[in-house]
Amino acid sequence: MSARHPTAGARRPLDAALGFVRRHFALLFVLAVFLWSALAILLYRQAGMPPGAKIQLRIAHWQLEGGVRQAFDRMAEEYRKLHPEVAIVQDAIPEGVYGTWLTTQLMGGTASDMIEIGLGVPYNVQLGYLSRYFLPLTPYVNAPNPYNRGTPLAGLPWRKTYKDGMRNSYVEELQQYLTVPLAQFGIRIFYNRDLLRRLTGLDEAPREYRAFLRACETIRAQRDENGRPYTPIASSAYHAGMWDGFMCQPLTYGAVRRVDFNRDGAVGNDELYVGFKTGRIGFDFGPYQARFRMLRQLTAQFQTGFTGLGRDEAVFLFAQQRAVFISTGTWDAGSLLEQARGVFDVGIMDFPAPAADDPEFGAFMEGPVYERPAAGFRFGIARSCKHPEAALDFLRFLGSQRGNQELNAIIGWIPAIEGASVSPLVRAFEPHLEGVFGAMPVDSLGGETSIRWQQLFALFQVNQIDYERMVAQYEPFYLERGAEELAEAIRNRRRSVARDEQFLAGVRELAMSASGAEAASRWIKYRQLTTGRLLARHLGTALLKKRLDEGRAANAVGPYEFSPDVIARVRERIRAQRKERP
Template sequence: MILKSIYEFLKKYHALIIIMVVYVWALVSVAMYRYAESPPGTITLRISHWQLEAGVRDGLNEMAKEYQKTHPNVRILQEAIPEGTYGQWLSTQIMSGTAPDIIEMGFIPHQVLLAYYNRYCYVITPFVNKPNPYNKNNEFANVPLRNTFKDGMSAGYINELQEYMQVPLSSFSVRVFYNVDLLEKLTGSKVPPKTYREFFDLCTKVKAMKDEEGRNYTPVVGSKYHFGMWEGNLCAMMTYKTMEKADLNRDGYVGNDEMYIAVKSGLLDFKSRPIEARFEMIREIADFCQPGFTGLSRDEGVFLFAQKRALFMTTGTWDAMSLQQQAKGNFTLGIMDFPMPTKDDPKYGDVVAGPRYENPGLGFNYAVTRTSKYPEVAFDFLLFMASKENNERLNKIIGWIPAVENTETDPFLKDFKPCLNGIYENFNVWLGGETWIRWTQLTSLYQVDPNFKFSRLVDEFIPFYKSQKGVDDFMEAMKDRNRVIPSNERFLAGFRSQAILAKSPEEANSFWIKYRTQTRDRQVFHEIWFSTEMKYVKDGPPFTSEYGPYEYSKEVLEKVKKRVKR
């Protein structure tokens, strides 16, 4: 009778029972797994980033594993979020108070990012002048943390806040990658071009060649992502000499305000050789890209390269390992510097003053959040990854360049020493929204339409820039500059409080220096420079087209003459 009722019960509810058993089993398994992963007393750190490139997750896992050898109660979990959604994801996490302990900061508008640093991240300035304890067995044993980085840790310093907020872990630069096998097949040589002229001639030749299926080869991979790198790292260098006319405050750079004043006052002709050369080069490189490239995404560009239909592609060294993996067994990947024109170049020789300046920037920056339950452990893990040996190891696994001095780089990337004596871009027409839209429309058209000439680009842009919306944008930009004065006052009040309440004279002195310097730069001289620019717009700058900021006046020449004669 009992057996029969049990049988009836099972017959009736067997499905539900199975589901319940499986559910309980799943619960127990998860609980046991979690327990095994984080037994009581375990410190679990979460680290988030957007680096989905090959090797990054492996590198961080390896670092976590290594760290756990000496810190057995620490577990490190990483959350890799695609860059397209990273900004929204991070904002949501921060707002809800559930942000990971260690976060890579980025993909958020700059002003918002500053607010996030200020409110939600720990200041790490007190630690940067102390040696990294994980360097105790190497030459940096007594060297302050910041001096162990290739850039003096400037990538970790947030100038607006005047504080170190993050630890950089890798170094990056932009390079040209090429298909060695295809180069040999098409030209008979494996040697890549060194100068722009060689590059131009080679691309012209390749463009006319067809593959087995009768399709034209694409000399240069173009896409929204890739073309900007050609423009910024090669074509933009042609504008170095605009400094001679437009660097009105003689600080060595041409800002958007100076450029506007110089163009508006007639000091700088938009059709002058440096600017014209930049656009001629853009035209030439755009013509080597696949048709309609401006509408293509990064992945579509890479696809063409991986299919062995394109010869050259530019991207950052952060993509080096991913590209190597895609090329493995398929073709040999080569890497070269941007082919700069030389002084004897028939077209660009007159504007190229020297090689391209390059000081690789540090990145892969991590900050510790204020919501972290274990901020000391989180920072300690960052110090661990920033030690000489570990940073070298981390970057070796990822295939990136280490951020720490005296470290070995992957042989593939090793040959590219930074060029610290070279020219840079001196061109900036982006005053504000209206100017930006107009400029982008016209330059996009210029890139895709060979019939849209540089002279037409200038003729259409300059009236707009000089006397229509450009004026409004300039005035609005000037207003924006003044809008920061009250918020600077806030920062200064903060520094002043830190100086007054400092616990040691050294600390107080450091804050007072910061306070006085920022008072001078951000407030006093800011107001004077603002008035100066408004005066230049109204009355014109104190230079002429004959006597620019970097040209000798007659008076100076006379003086020098007299002195030499003496």
């Protein structure tokens, strides 16, 4: 028998360990990275704790515009004066990765305590996140905000202190308030006063459409000392929709009188398709043609290749004084003014509108675009938050009259709270509470028609096809494929009936178990939801199907019109009633 080497036994455990590492290297590597990441996150979060603070709250947002982070830092300092045990730290995440970051953090249980909602994920995914990862705030928004003591808002439910009644924070599908909004936004035109004066001789930008176009043509004809042309309007794929939405689409409002079958004051994508299919409306409708004529006139004033440019390229063109006008919102106001400081004077104006006697557009212009006063910049509280009471209290602080006024004054945005003063800078952004809106949702019936429209519309924007050719290529496809897309939308609504009935059964049970004022409130909610979800929604669908089954209609009467026969019968009834009177 041969003798064993004395080190052979000692090597076996080492060989076994090395073998295990080789076999499971990938798994061990992932585990090591996870542990390192967890430790790094822990150390990073602890590093921001100031002396004396016992609670650290993190607030995440994607607002990297000038002033936002400074405003949060200032408000955090003010809050610490009242609550020295609480420290607030920001997580400012770029827009481009916000959706990925949000998903990763929520699923990993490492999310910030307060998170801005509304970017990066589709709405149906957002609903799932709100339901699973965020705390409902309904009881708290129905109670007074303690930070409003000593103001005219003291004693009012928190949601009623908002200009929009916290409308955007209520999630109908979940029947809960889930976010706290902190600002309102508006979109207007910024312009370089100095460049406008030098190129056109005008001290103020024209507010009338034709005068505005003439100013743009004058600008486009000018050259700088190096022979380079000036651009009247700095635009991009991001900005172009603003010009369309605020100037061109309001021309289409007249379609409401033709195809608003459910009389809710707007034209749905299903109603528009039925209108097209039954011959009540088409691309030859005067207001629709007017929209695209105006859009062509406006895009001629944009820089070449604007559809392939991003938001930053357009802002850079404006900041470099190569363009006179740019459309954007209050979120960019502070940044634009900061870039222009000491270089040129910035003016802010509303979108120009055609005069009532304009030969081309006057007949279709029924008013300025309606701007719903909806609050944004919305924050929810994550279920993983270890101190939800403190997070809620900080949001109350920011959502009070004084706190909201100070926050938005620093940023340069519009306060969301009633009675909060507005800085002179953003007064031009106050919303139009009376006006009209677009009524041409031809691009949103279903997936295939939407993609086809986007392809053709992009070609129209850069003048590769005209309106007639765009219509010739899109309308047959829309009428054919739209039938299946509408049918699929109807099937989806019917699939939700069982889920709606289960949900309403729960609402009814809560109403039956309540008493007094609470019971009355719950029964009102039950009746309203039953009417909207089970009756009106499916009644409207049935009426649309009935019109489709009837086929094309010759000289059809609009939803807000009466046929001559009905008018004659009404008159006869009135005459009969008059004869019966003593």
